[in-house]
Amino acid sequence: MYSDNILGFETIEKNLKAMAFKRLIYSFISILAILFLLSSGLTIAEENNAGSFQRGLSKFFDYPVDLFKEAFESGWRWYAYVFKYLPDLISTINMAFFSTLFGAIFALLLSLFASKNLIKNQYIVTFSRRTMDILRSFPELVIAMIFLYLMGKSELPAVIAIVIHTAGALGKLFSEAIENADNKPIEGLQSCGASWWQRVRFAVIPQVIPLFISYTLLRLEINVRASTILGFVGAGGIGEALSAVIQFRYGDEIIAIMFLLVITIISLDYFSRFLRGRLIGDNK
């Protein structure tokens, strides 16, 4: 059936063995590299850490146990703390929501200029992409700290920082979604003489809007965490409350705030997964 002069079984076997050997060598090298990284990194960590690893490990449960003990001792009063910090929590969530909204709007504008299938000018596309890269690369905290220093303590610096980061992060995802959109509706509209804006409005946006909303919801979840952390460095909300009670060592109140945070994050997770499932259709 097969003529022998194409590739003999022996040659195939030889090639296969060579390939398997090569792959084995590669895996071996990468495993060695990972082990080396791990051991040397942990050695550096052990040398430069304030406390040693073993002592820390034995003390790991001390702090949570202390906190829980205090919360348990305060009894019924503990529930009042949960409600006491509810307004702070709402303020943090609102901060995240507002900045996600604004960030998404900026991201949408940026992404329209960063998609090859909408903008033919290569320079504009590259410029918008690099802009988004830079916006995305700064951790929120770095921007927020600088603005906090320049504007005094309020929620606004945190909002600005999250908007900047969100615009970059969502912009990239948005522009990828636009570039993956089906080109036929765009061409169809173009053939009837639709303007650039009409093509975007009626051919691109309807295709990508479920994906955009899904990405934005994911981002909202991340931003709630981020705005808590920014509160911790002085931007108000539940983060600031947490940092205050930690300094005063009110164990019961710390537990109350942590409880609120964990509940919020878990419920947001479920809520956004539910909404995304409905939007995109695959309820995973």
Next chain:
Amino acid sequence: MEQVLNQNVIDAVDLKHKKHIRILIITGFMFMVYLIGSIIHFDLPNLAKKWNKDRASMFMLDIYAHKDHIKMNWKDPQKIDVRFEGGHRHVYKDDPTWLIRNKNNQSTIVNFDNGGQFVFFPNRVEMRNFPNINEPFIFKLNKNGKPYVDGYVGKESMLPSWMRATENKVEVRPSLYERLQVYGSKVEVHRYELGWKYFWFDFDSPLVGKGFLDAISLMFNEDRVDPKISNFNLVVNEFLENEIWHHNTVLFAMVETLLMAILGTLIASMVGLPLAFLAAYNVTPLSSIRFFLRRLFDMLRGIDMLIWSLIFLRAFGPGLFTGIFAIAFTDTGTLGKLMSEAIENTDKKDKEGIQSTGANKVLQHRFGIIPQILPIFISQSLYYLESNTRAAVIIGAMGAGGIGLHFLGALMTGNDFENVAYMAILVLVAVMCIDTMSAKLRRLLIGIEIKK
């Protein structure tokens, strides 16, 4: 008949359209209400007022310029010293060329590039020859030891806008690059120049004034600057031990932050993958183990990285372990959940094919499942490495150490803005490097980019 049907279709479409419009209007209205409320809540209209203009301009100026402080005490007018950025240890041994000491009339002249001069006398300070400023100004102390502008006592409102005289201080700022402050006890002049001076070598170093390229060429030069050590070592040592820019501390902090991110992600993926197998229904038949692991993932993920880092901070103290474990714990939860879902989504047929050859369970998973999930696993791990690089900076600032803490420290001192900018740029470069590298690695390892 056909006409009626068409009319019905049109009506239905019309109705749907109207409903859409109604929903759109209602959401739009709610959106506007929320927007206006939030704008009031966050005080956006007062954005300009909140903006601390002086601080912002100082900040910007400090980022691209450096300054020398020239200070004279009224009690000891002969002793005028010049310090770089006003640092205690950064005193110039030899006078710079723009400072002229005149022995005859005991005056000292500070020259500026635009021709302007501040002249120190034992009992007064003169300001002269500045462009667009016709009359010279003279600053003195009155009998009570308070500073005043000669000829303007009681007429402070007549002073130009760039000069401010209060009871204890006269502040003069003809442009961004010159500044004079007269106090009851001392006079201080700030002289700004563009650039990051002493970035490569500080001025105690034998290599002061050498640029980057000079230093590189010196490294491979045979003639030793210092006969005791080789040029290569000398250049590296002098660069790292720069007392103004603290390269060794900053660069080591950057390495620490990167180690936190890399080790944290590594541990998370090494622990997360086996747990993910145990939490997948097509691998583990015991539902109790699965339930337990699922809840464990939820807990690890739900307790935010912030809270984990606080807990670890108490146990391990400030340092790398706190960062590593905070990242590892959170991401074990995230990766475990993601990977267990990926394992459950794998195609059964591969595994059955392996099973039909008589392979045991372990081999079935090794060859039936792992090849299918490996690209997702690598892609997700790299994605988390990227986001953890940023997270490590943030955890660091909250107490775990690394570049985040140094950044916060430099910002809090309120005058080392060039160091703040330096660290911000360093973080930007590191994050971009990690992003590019992980994109390259992803393409190398799995060929195509997996969409999230």
